[in-house]
Amino acid sequence: NAGVTQTPKFQVLKTGQSMTLQCAQDMNHNSMYWYRQDPGMGLRLIYYSASEGTTDKGEVPNGYNVSRLNKREFSLRLESAAPSQTSVYFCASRFPGQQETQYFGPGTRLLVL
Amino acid sequence: AQSVAQPEDQVNVAEGNPLTVKCTYSVSGNPYLFWYVQYPNRGLQFLLKYITGDNLVKGSYGFEAEFNKSQTSFHLKKPSALVSDSALYFCAVREANTGGFKTIFGAGTRLFVKA
Numbered sequence: 001n002a003g004v005t006q007t008p009k010f011q012v013l014k015t016g017q018s019m020t021l022q023c024a025q026d027m028n029h030n031s032m033y034w035y036r037q038d039p040g041m042g043l044r045l046i047y048y049s050a051s052e053g054t055t056d057k058g059e060v061p062n063g064y065n066v067s068r069l070n071k072r073e074f075s076l077r078l079e080s081a082a083p084s085q086t087s088v089y090f091c092a093s094r095f096p097g098q099q100e101t102q103y104f105g106p107g108t109r110l111l112v113l
Numbered sequence: 114a115q116s117v118a119q120p121e122d123q124v125n126v127a128e129g130n131p132l133t134v135k136c137t138y139s140v141s142g143n144p145y146l147f148w149y150v151q152y153p154n155r156g157l158q159f160l161l162k163y164i165t166g167d168n169l170v171k172g173s174y175g176f177e178a179e180f181n182k183s184q185t186s187f188h189l190k191k192p193s194a195l196v197s198d199s200a201l202y203f204c205a206v207r208e209a210n211t212g213g214f215k216t217i218f219g220a221g222t223r224l225f226v227k228a
């Protein structure tokens with residue numbers, strides 16, 4: 001089991017450029033999540049997908065879009081990157097059941113100039 | 114609304130001494146509480162959780178946490194710290210019976226264990 005994988009590991013963008021962050025899990029989890037991590041702010045939820053075919057906004061969705069391509073994959077798209085989106089992005093997944101823990105990917109470090 | 118507070122940005126302890134990383138929370142209903150650890154350039158790893166039952170929860174790497182409902186706290190503890198415990202620790206809360214898709218994380222506490 002690879003667990004949760006993310007690509008790329010690191011990316012530099014110029015303001016206004018677009019990119020897609022990829023996430024895949026091989027644990028047959030139903031729900032998947034995208035977080036951003038900023039110093040002193042912990043993790044903030046951007047979007048989540050409770051199950052294949054559904055997506056919902058989290059705490060900080062502005063400037064992002066997501067696609068739940070299938071049960072394994074959940075991508076995050078920045079249509080027009082801004083310096084405020086410089087952050088570390090983590091994907092996570094979870095078994096069904098609200099008592100279950102989340103499993104996190106290694107993260108994508110994004111720098112927007 | 115749910116919230117989590119980790120009042121200390123950093124905790125310093127000497128190797129072999131006990132450590133405590135503090136966490137308090139606020140939810141409307143019953144909480145599910147979690148601790149995660151993050152090593153440099155890595156994702157978060159699950160340490161332990163409180164769902165129901167015994168207030169003292171034991172987890173990975175010798176860590177434990179005590180749920181205190183009256184003080185709305187879930188402090189992480191270890192009897193004897195190791196240098197390898199140095200990392201960033203996150204407390205998180207999820208409100209029970211709400212669908213459970215939104216987990217709120219604290220800002221994190223950096224633990225330094227000195228040899």
